[in-house]
Amino acid sequence: MSIPVFGLGTFRLKDQIVKDSVTTALELGYRAIDTAQIYDNESAVGEAIVESGVARSEIFITTKIWIENLSTDALIESLKTSLDKLKTDYVDLTLIHWPSPNAAVSVAETMHALVKAKELGLTRQIGISNFTVALMQEAIDAVGAAEIATNQIELSPFLQNRKVVDFAHQNNIAITSYMTLAYGDALKDATIIKIAQNHNATPAQVVLAWALQLGYAVIPSSTKRTNLESNLLAQQLTLTADEMSQIAGLERDGRLVSPEGLAPDWD
Structure with missing residues (x-):
């Protein structure tokens, strides 16, 4: 996998909260x-990174292009604005956040714009988010699977998204799981407890x-030091085949993120 398997998500965190x-x-x-x-937090994220004293080269930054900026004309300029906010010359990964509603901008146009951004050195890698199998095929047809670093999708024990995962793996595209803890609902499940x-x-x-054992990258978020520290230790935990099977049995098509006007026709 050419992307880190464990990262920090910042969805819904703003200002001093995200900075902390x-x-x-x-x-x-x-x-x-x-x-x-x-997310309206790129500036605060950038400030925290600069003030951390950690070398930029050691940090992998991902941002996502909003639907208003998916056209050829808008994408690169919007990414430059993101770089200014993040106080960096480049990001490591740039994703299409959501497919263009009603295909107002074609997947191919946006993918080609992302490749151009990569050629300009604005981003090291490119990818997609919230893409179905059909939309992934459009992206592959446009630029080739090798250009697509990841598909970042909602994925939890309750929504295992197997069709998308299987198609991505067939094309050697990594999966990044967001909402992995299902807004905390998964932490209350008797099997998991x-x-x-x-x-x-x-x-x-x-x-x-x-x-992680299924080969996904994860980006859990937290505002609490104890949780941030504890979550990291998941990388040292190995579940048995039986335990993995038990969690596989929790699938219930439990999608939590499907905003009206944005969500595609899910698989």
Whole structure:
């Protein structure tokens, strides 16, 4: 995988709250930070990174292009604005945040614009987010699967998105899981709690370890130092085949993120 497997998400965190989260995460050893234009926190994230004293070359920054900026004319300029806010000359990964509603801008146009941004040195890698199998095929047809570093999708024990995962893996495209803890609902599940007890681990560690063992990258967010530190330890937890099977059985098509006007026709 050409992207870090463990990072910090910043969705819904703004101003001093996101700055504190990023600062603490970097102190604890996180080296991948995920943000987006629509999060309205790129400036605060950038400030935290600069003030951390950690070398820019050691930090993997991901941002995502909002739907208003998906056209050829808008994408590169919007990415330059993001770089200014993030106080960096480049980001490591730039994603299409959501496919253009009603295909107002074609996947091909945006993918070609992302390739151009990469050629200009504005981003090291490019990818997609919230893409279905059909949309992934459009992206592959446009620029080739080798150009697509990841598809960042909602994925949790309750929404395992297997069609998208299988198609991505067939094309050697990595999966990044967001909402892995299902807004905390997965931490209350009896099966996951029992597995956590077996390992003297937290439910969050179990869920994150499950995703990591399946080969996904994860980007959990938190504002609490104890949780940020604890989540990192998921990388050291190994679940048994039976425990992995038990979690696989929790699938219930439990999608939590499907904004009206943005969501595609899900697989």
